[in-house]
Amino acid sequence: MKLILLGAPGAGKGTVAKLLTEVDGSVQISTGDILRGAVAAGTELGKKAQGFMDAGDLVPDDLIMGIMGDRLQEDDCAKGFLLDGFPRTIPQAEALKVLLTDLGIELDMAVNLDVARDVILDRLSTRRTCSNSDCQAIYNVKSNPTKEEGICDKCGSPVVQRADETEEAITHRLETYNEKTAPLIGFYEKEGLIVNVNATSSDAVVAAITEKL
Numbered sequence: 001m002k003l004i005l006l007g008a009p010g011a012g013k014g015t016v017a018k019l020l021t022e023v024d025g026s027v028q029i030s031t032g033d034i035l036r037g038a039v040a041a042g043t044e045l046g047k048k049a050q051g052f053m054d055a056g057d058l059v060p061d062d063l064i065m066g067i068m069g070d071r072l073q074e075d076d077c078a079k080g081f082l083l084d085g086f087p088r089t090i091p092q093a094e095a096l097k098v099l100l101t102d103l104g105i106e107l108d109m110a111v112n113l114d115v116a117r118d119v120i121l122d123r124l125s126t127r128r129t130c131s132n133s134d135c136q137a138i139y140n141v142k143s144n145p146t147k148e149e150g151i152c153d154k155c156g157s158p159v160v161q162r163a164d165e166t167e168e169a170i171t172h173r174l175e176t177y178n179e180k181t182a183p184l185i186g187f188y189e190k191e192g193l194i195v196n197v198n199a200t201s202s203d204a205v206v207a208a209i210t211e212k213l
């Protein structure tokens with residue numbers, strides 16, 4: 001499947017993407033994970049991106065398109081891909097359209113995960129992420145805690161609160177989402193690709209998506 005997952009930070013795009021990879025072997029492509037990996041590895045990309053990320057601002061479109069132009073041409077994308085956190089702006093969506101046309105790839109749909117703001121605020125402030133950039137497993141202190149406090153079940157690395165998941169950064173990320181990313185719903189509606197899903201449970205979202213495919 002070739003999908004875009006749209007939705008505010010904390011809507012569950014990453015969780016749904018991981019579940020969908022198990023359906024048919026499509027790969028999850030998370031620009032946030034790629035960027036956090038680059039920051040942890042101290043690459044040029046990471047150095048350029050870190051300040052924007054920590055403040056809860058978007059990384060400039062040209063950096064993101066550089067990453068995605070390469071990533072979508074890798075062999076593992078042939079089976080399908082789940083775009084998680086990309087595109088985030090209208091210019092990214094327009095650039096993606098050109099890129100996909102050039103590569104001869106057609107999208108199945110753009111899924112909009114619709115979640116109430118109070119649920120999102122609660123989820124993000126209680127979310128914890130594995131600090132190992134090769135793992136980045138996600139936990140929640142309330143609904144999905146680690147077996148041993150502060151230690152990743154999968155790889156044993158410390159589990160931390162992301163720098164952009166403080167209350168101040170979360171508020172700013174949600175404002176950025178409303179201003180820059182929410183307009184993509186209209187963009188993909190015009191393209192005839194939008195599917196709105198009420199994202200109460202990730203399993204229900206996955207069922208709704210697989211039914212539509």
Ligand code: AMP
Nearest residue numbers: 031032052053057058059064085086088
């Ligand atoms: P995420 O894990 O998707 O919430 O992304 C974490 C941070 O990475 C965002 O707050 C942005 O700073 C940056 N980021 C991720 N994806 C994008 C994108 N497509 N465009 C711009 N910035 C991005």
